[in-house]
Amino acid sequence: MTTRTLSVKQPSIFLPVAMSLVALALVLGRIAFVGVARAADEGAIAHTWQLLIAGQIPFIVYFAVKYLQQQPKQALLVLALQVMAILAACAPVFLLHW
DSSP, rough: OOOOOOTTSSSSHHHHHHHHHHHHHHHHHHHTTSSOOSSSSOOOHHHHHHOOOOOOHHHHHHHHHHHTSSHHHHHHHHHHHHHHOOOOHHHHHHHHHO
C-alpha cells in the first residue's frame, strides 16, 4: 500500500487558508483605514468577511471526508492549520465586539 503525501496544491487544502487570510486582511484593513469604531450598519466588508468564513465549510468538510481515513495524521495537521486560520480571522471581530 502506497501512501501519497498531501499536496498544498490541492484546493481543499489551500483555499480555506487563503479565504481566512483574505478575511483577516479585510478586518485589519478596515481597522487601519477606519478605526475600531462600530459602524451603524454592516457594510460590504462585514458581508464579504461572513461569506469568506462560511464559504470555507464545504472545502473543509470535503477535505475531512476524503482524507481523514486515508491519511489521518497528515489530514489532522491540515485541519488544525485550517482551524487556526479561521480563528485568526475571527479573533479581531470577537475581541472588538463587532
